[in-house]
Amino acid sequence: MIRFEHVTKKYRGTNKPALSDVDFEVQRGEFVFLVGASGSGKSSCLRLILREDTPSEGRVVVLGRDLHTLSTRKVPYFRRHIGSVFQDFRLLPNKTVFQNVAFTLQVIGSSRAYIQQAVTEALTLVGLDGKQKRLPHELSGGEQQRVAIARAIVNRPQILLADEPTGNLDPATSIDIMQLLARINEGGTTVVMATHEAGFVDQMKRRVIELQSGVMVRDDRHGGYGDRSSLPTLAPQEEKGAAATAALTAVLELQREIAASTVEGVAPAAAAAVSEAASDAVAASAVAAAVAVTPELVTSELADRETAPAVTREPAAPPVTRERPAPVKAQPADGATAEPAPHTRPIRIDAPAVDLDGLDLDGPGVADRLGLASDDDEVGPTS
Numbered sequence: 001m002i003r004f005e006h007v008t009k010k011y012r013g014t015n016k017p018a019l020s021d022v023d024f025e026v027q028r029g030e031f032v033f034l035v036g037a038s039g040s041g042k043s044s045c046l047r048l049i050l051r052e053d054t055p056s057e058g059r060v061v062v063l064g065r066d067l068h069t070l071s072t073r074k075v076p077y078f079r080r081h082i083g084s085v086f087q088d089f090r091l092l093p094n095k096t097v098f099q100n101v102a103f104t105l106q107v108i109g110s111s112r113a114y115i116q117q118a119v120t121e122a123l124t125l126v127g128l129d130g131k132q133k134r135l136p137h138e139l140s141g142g143e144q145q146r147v148a149i150a151r152a153i154v155n156r157p158q159i160l161l162a163d164e165p166t167g168n169l170d171p172a173t174s175i176d177i178m179q180l181l182a183r184i185n186e187g188g189t190t191v192v193m194a195t196h197e198a199g200f201v202d203q204m205k206r207r208v209i210e211l212q213s214g215v216m217v218r219d220d221r222h223g224g225y226g227d228r229s230s231l232p233t234l235a236p237q238e239e240k241g242a243a244a245t246a247a248l249t250a251v252l253e254l255q256r257e258i259a260a261s262t263v264e265g266v267a268p269a270a271a272a273a274v275s276e277a278a279s280d281a282v283a284a285s286a287v288a289a290a291v292a293v294t295p296e297l298v299t300s301e302l303a304d305r306e307t308a309p310a311v312t313r314e315p316a317a318p319p320v321t322r323e324r325p326a327p328v329k330a331q332p333a334d335g336a337t338a339e340p341a342p343h344t345r346p347i348r349i350d351a352p353a354v355d356l357d358g359l360d361l362d363g364p365g366v367a368d369r370l371g372l373a374s375d376d377d378e379v380g381p382t383s
């Protein structure tokens with residue numbers, strides 16, 4: 001799904017490469033931590049995956065596509081399959097929670113009915129029911145990050161990149177966010193997360209790729225953070241996010257598209273949204289990570305015969321390897337009766353991949369605190 005082949009990245013005007021001969025492969029459905037000291041090259045890796053940059057040497061292959069040969073014109077289509085979350089949230093300050101999440105779908109020309117349902121479901125997934133009309137400044141940091149995550153996943157990307165997503169949050173809120181990312185991963189999304197949060201890395205026992213001065217020094221399938229001597233300790237905290245965590249049991253699958261609403265080019269609403277956002281520097285950075293314009297990601301161009309899913313022209317198609325129940329018909333939103341009803345499929349979470357039980361912590365086990373201990377829930381659509 002993601003392959004770095006002897007990647008070296010040297011930024012212009014620098015002597016020392018930010019990445020040196022980095023070589024690894026991430027399979028579909030993995031949760032991978034990228035760890036390392038500040039300046040070790042974590043963000044550079046994520047930027048290469050997102051094709052914000054290209055390697056100086058070597059190849060980066062994502063979803064079966066050699067990103068070096070991906071034309072600039074096709075980059076936005078490619079990025080539709082990758083959601084991004086950042087430390088600083090990058091929300092549009094003058095747009096409501098709903099509008100922030102809807103923005104991506106507007107830009108790709110989704111129908112109103114689809115946007116209404118997909119955004120509602122994404123916000124339910126991240127535990128923000130009832131806060132759709134809030135502006136970002138009316139939310140806590142953790143809530144803002146949840147909005148950013150909802151925005152990143154609303155188009156159901158195959159890969160979620162998270163660059164220090166808990167960097168601005170207190171430990172308890174960070175746990176909520178980690179729990180959310182773990183659940184998204186359990187739904188089949190490949191997650192690559194750059195972090196300094198040694199506590200999470202140690203507890204979650206996921207794959208760890210460690211960089212030191214641009215060199216990959218470790219690739220541990222069930223690793224911990226490694227040398228933590230220079231890091232602040234993550235002490236067990238009083239749980240603050242139980243309510244939000246409980247809300248997350250309503251795990252819903254986000255629709256990808258409805259075929260009838262598929263348009264070529266930017267929809268009028270999207271054009272207006274882009275225009276408005278263009279005047280806003282924050283909008284520019286928010287948009288950059290999110291979207292493409294038309295659904296023309298062609299199968300032959302993206303199909304990695306070994307690791308990638310078949311990617312169809314129809315953005316409505318879910319990743320083929322995810323096990324899903326049959327679609328359930330949903331009613332269009334008010335005022336959108338002319339548009340076909342979007343299809344909603346429940347996510348099946350039947351294999352908790354995070355084994356956090358048995359940790360030597362006071363109080364409830366971390367798996368319980370994260371809501372990951374039980375073999376829970378297959379939840380249907382909200383509407």
Ligand SMILES: Nc1ncnc2c1ncn2[C@@H]1O[C@H](COP(=O)(O)OP(=O)(O)OP(=O)(O)O)[C@@H](O)[C@H]1O
Pocket residue numbers: 011012014017018036037038039040041042043044045194
């Ligand atoms: N655009 C750029 N131009 C020049 N040098 C850069 C650029 N971006 C990053 N670097 C350098 O590349 C190296 C790796 O940076 P990178 O941001 O990837 O590290 P990082 O591990 O993500 O750090 P942090 O944890 O602080 O975010 C650093 O030495 C940095 O100064």
